[in-house]
Amino acid sequence: MKELSIRDPLTNLYNRRYFYHCLETEVQKATRDRYPLSLIMMDINNFKEINDRSGHHKGDELLQQFAFFAEKLKMNLGFRFGGDEFVFLLPGHTEQTAFQLAGRFDRYLRSWNDSVSLAYGTISLHEDAVDNIEYYLRLADERMYTNKRHIKR
Template sequence: MSISAFMRIASGMVLAQELMTLTPPLNDVEPTDIHLLTGMLDTMTDHVFLLRVEGERYRLVYCNEAMERFMNPTQESFCGRFLDDIVPDPGAYQQVADNYARARAVGHVIRYEESTEGFDAAPLTFFETTISPLVARDGNTVYICGISRDITARRSAELALKQTNERLAQQLAENHRLHEILHEEAIRDPLTNLFNRRYFLESLNREMNLAQRERHPVTLMMLDIDHFKKLNDQHGHVVGDQVLVEFSERLKEGMRKADVVCRWGGEEFLIMMPGLSQEDAYRRMLEWREINSPMVFKVADQRLTIRFSSGLATAPQNGVTADELITATDKALYLAKEAGRDQVKLSG
C-alpha cells in the first residue's frame, strides 16, 4: 500500500478518534477499531502526526510513539500543544507553516524534505515528509495529517558519495594535469622548451605523408649558432645555456603557428614549415636575419654577439622521405659553414 493510500485510511480513523473527544461517537467507528489502528501506528518507525487548524495556528492532536519518543525523551507529551510552541525558532516554524499552507492551497498530498533544526530537544535529523490536508464539508481545511520518514542515513550516504565523487573528480583532473605535464616533458627539450628530436621526427613523417597526398611542399630549415663551443669555453656553460634559451625564444617568435621548431641537438635547431616553398622560406629567412643577425644578448652584465648559419631544403625536390629531406637540409647548412658562416644556403 502506498503512503498516500495509508494516510487516507489512517487519517480518517485518527480524525474520528479526535472528533469523538468533541462529539458523540460517529457511525461505524468503534473504540476498538481506533485502538487497533493506533496500536498499528505505534509499531511504525515513521513518524505519524495530526494537527488541527485553529485560525492561523496548528495544534498537535496526535502523534505515534515513534515521533513521541524522538521529540520527547523526557516523556512529556507534545499532544495538545501548538506548533509554534513546539518549534520556537521563528525561521524553522515559518518553513513548516509554509509547507502546510501550500498543502492547504493545492488541496492534495505534497512531499518535501525537512530537518529538525529549530526544534527543542531533538537531534539534527533529516526527514522526507508527506502531508495531506483534511477538508470539512464546508471546504475548509480542518486538519493536516502527515508521515515523516527518517532519511538521515540516506542523506549521509548521498553526502559521502558526493564528497567521494568530488575527490575522484579532483583526482582525475590532477591525473589529467600530470599526464599533460608528462606528455609535454616527453616531447619538449628541457632547456629551451622547444620540441625535441623525437616529436619532430613523428611530426615530419606525418606531414610528409600528407604532403604527398595533397601535393604541397614541405620545407626544412636547419640553423647552427656559429662558434658556440668557443662561447662556452670563454663564458661557461651557464651563459651558453642562457644564450640557447634566448635564441630559442626569438626563433619561435619569428615562425608561423604551423611551423614546428625543434632543438635538434646542442646548438643546432631544425624547423619544419609545411606548405611553404623553398623560395618563400628563403625570403622569410632573409627577412628574419635582417632583424636578428647579428643577435646581441646581455647575460650576467656582459654583451654577447652571436651569428648563425642556416640551410634550407624542400620536399619533394630535395627528398621524398623524412630522412632524405633532413640529410639535404644538413648538407645545405654545411655549405653555409663552408662558405664562411653567418649566411643561409639552399639545397641542391
C-alpha cells in the same frame, strides 16, 4: 607527461625523437592538401667558444633567445637536434621562402648579439620524405655546412 617527453627542457622546442613523428604527419598533410613543405637545418656558429669564454649560463641564455626568435617568427615546428643544431619544418613554405626566413632569423640573432650567427641549409620535402629522411637531412646538413664556410665573421 607527454609534453615532458617531447620537449627540450631548456628551449621548450620539440626534441629530436618527436621530429620523426611530426615529419610523417606533416608530409601526409602536405601531400594530401597539395602545399609545399620545407625544412631548415640550423647551427649556431661559435657556440662552443661562447660556452668556453663566457660560461654555460651564457650558452643557455643564447639557446633560450634562439627559441624566443623561433616563436617570434612563428616557426612553430622547431626541434632541438643536438647541442646547437636545430631543425624546423615549415608547412606552406617553398625552399626559397624557407631560405628567406632563415636569413631573417639570422639577422634577429645577430641584432641580439653581433658575435653570434647561424649557418643554415634549406630543402623542400616531397612525398617520399618519410622513407628517405636521412637523404633529406644529409642534403640540408651539406647545404648548412656550405653556408657555414661562406659566412663572414
